[in-house]
Amino acid sequence: MPIEFMDTLDKFLNQDRIQINKIICVEKFCRRLGELGLYVGAEIEIIKNDNFSPLILKIFDSHIALGRIEAQKIYGTKI
Secondary structure, eight states: OOOOOOOOOOOOOOOEEEEEEOOOOOHHHHHHHHHTTTTOOEEEEEEEOOOOOOOEEEEEEEEEOOOOOHHHEEEEEEE
């Protein structure tokens, strides 16, 4: 079975399904991400990543925009 490596969300492609494995953040940012449904163990889908504008993510039944700098603090693996 191939070994999956963690990478930041901004590195994944459109339609990739990701499991969040690690988040590097301060308390206020972590709280905001948690309120959006982004926490360690959550499964998301990359809806749009065009490599220069905010990422569009699908979490549960919602779409959210996440800035590229924020996305670089969230690590996941493709599922």
